[in-house]
Amino acid sequence: xxxxxQWPATLVQPVGSPLSLECTVEGxxxxxxYWYRQAAxxxxxLLFYSVGIGQISSxxxxxxxxxxxxxxxxxxxxxxxxxSDSGFYLCAWSTGDVSTDTQYFGPGTRLTVL
Amino acid sequence: xxxxxxxxxxxSVPEGAIASLNCTYSDRVSQSFxxxxxxxxxxxxxxxxxxxxxxxxxxxxxxxxxKASQYVSLLIRDSQPSDSATYLCAPYSGxxxxxxFGTGTKLQVIP
Numbered sequence: 001x002x003x004x005x006q007w008p009a010t011l012v013q014p015v016g017s018p019l020s021l022e023c024t025v026e027g028x029x030x031x032x033x034y035w036y037r038q039a040a041x042x043x044x045x046l047l048f049y050s051v052g053i054g055q056i057s058s059x060x061x062x063x064x065x066x067x068x069x070x071x072x073x074x075x076x077x078x079x080x081x082x083x084s085d086s087g088f089y090l091c092a093w094s095t096g097d098v099s100t101d102t103q104y105f106g107p108g109t110r111l112t113v114l
Numbered sequence: 115x116x117x118x119x120x121x122x123x124x125x126s127v128p129e130g131a132i133a134s135l136n137c138t139y140s141d142r143v144s145q146s147f148x149x150x151x152x153x154x155x156x157x158x159x160x161x162x163x164x165x166x167x168x169x170x171x172x173x174x175x176x177x178x179x180x181k182a183s184q185y186v187s188l189l190i191r192d193s194q195p196s197d198s199a200t201y202l203c204a205p206y207s208g209x210x211x212x213x214x215f216g217t218g219t220k221l222q223v224i225p
Contacts, residue, residue, distance in 0.1 A: 034212075043217035044158070044202070059212075090157055100146050100165070101206050103213055105157040 002027035006091050006106040013113055019064075019078040021109050023091030026072065031093040033074040034103065035066055038088040050074060051096060086113045118216035120203055126222045133190040135219050137203030140184065144205035147179055147186045152200045152218065162188060193223045 003026045013019060025031050035047040046059045048066035056066050063082060067075045074091055091106040117140040127133045135149075146165050150158035164170045164177040164186065176189040186205070190197055200218040207214075 044215040046212055049212060088157075098208055100163070101208075101213060102146075102148065102160060102163060103204075104160060105150075108157045110155075 002093070002104065004091060004093055004104060004106040006089075006109050008109060009107065010110045011112070013081050013111065015083055015113055016080050019076070019081055019085070019111070021076040021089055021091075021111075023074040023076075023106055024072055025093045028072070028093070028095065030071060030096065032096040032101070033068065034092040034094075035074065035076050036090040036092065038090060040087070044090070048076070081113045083113050086111055118203055118205060118214050120201075120216040120219045122217060123200075123220035124222045125219055126224055127193050129193060129195060129223055129225050131193050133193045133197065133221055133223070135188040135190070135201050135203075135221065137186045137188075137216055138184055139186070139203075139205045139214070141205060141207050141214070142184065143207050144181075144184075145208050146206040147177070148204040148206065148213065149175075149177060149188045150202040150204060150215075151197075152202060154199070158202055190221075193221075195223045195225050197221060198223045 005024045032051050034049045036044045038044050050056050050068045064078050089109045092103040094101045094103045119138045149162040151161045152158045162175050162177045164179045167179050170177045174191045178187045200220045202218045203216040204213045
């Protein structure tokens with residue numbers, strides 16, 4: 001069966017500090033991978049998605065970036081965090097089946113920027 | 115821009131009652147529909163998917179789809195306090211279109 005991991009689970013960072021969040025998927029090959037952000041009391045905002053190694057699509061211009069160095073690894077980064085970057089960051093995967101594309105979420109990282 | 119509309123709630127129902135959660139979507143080519151449950155502070159969990167018009171039942175959950183009306187709903191029978199969560203509706207249009215998530219309906223089941 002497939003498993004998705006995210007770490008860290010929680011993070012408190014000062015404004016202007018760098019960020020690196022990691023997501024890994026087990027039990028599947030060549031998944032589609034997604035980064036979402038959920039601000040407090042808000043919906044899911046798609047930040048990035050990837051259909052393969054080194055292939056990243058950005059949905060929202062911001063100070064965040066994503067990379068996919070390995071097939072089942074997806075990294076979210078920032079050089080300088082803003083207060084507005086606080087939120088619940090979720091990684092998701094799907095098989096890439098263009099008829100259904102069911103997405104499965106990791107446990108998430110709660111980021112607080114002070 | 116694709117839109118997904120859900121009543122934010124909270125929808126309060128007594129324990130044992132039927133909870134009815136509704137969702138409308140704007141993209142007429144949507145072909146797959148997902149319902150996710152999100153407990154407070156946790157990540158969304160897939161509970162139902164439906165692809166064809168009509169009803170699909172899974173235990174206490176029934177998803178209903180009407181593509182002509184661009185409407186999808188989730189019924190929860192015999193609601194339990196453990197069903198208290200936010201329910202996200204998510205249509206998918208196929209191809210490399212991303213899934214679009216609604217902002218969710220908060221359900222409160224009162225013991």
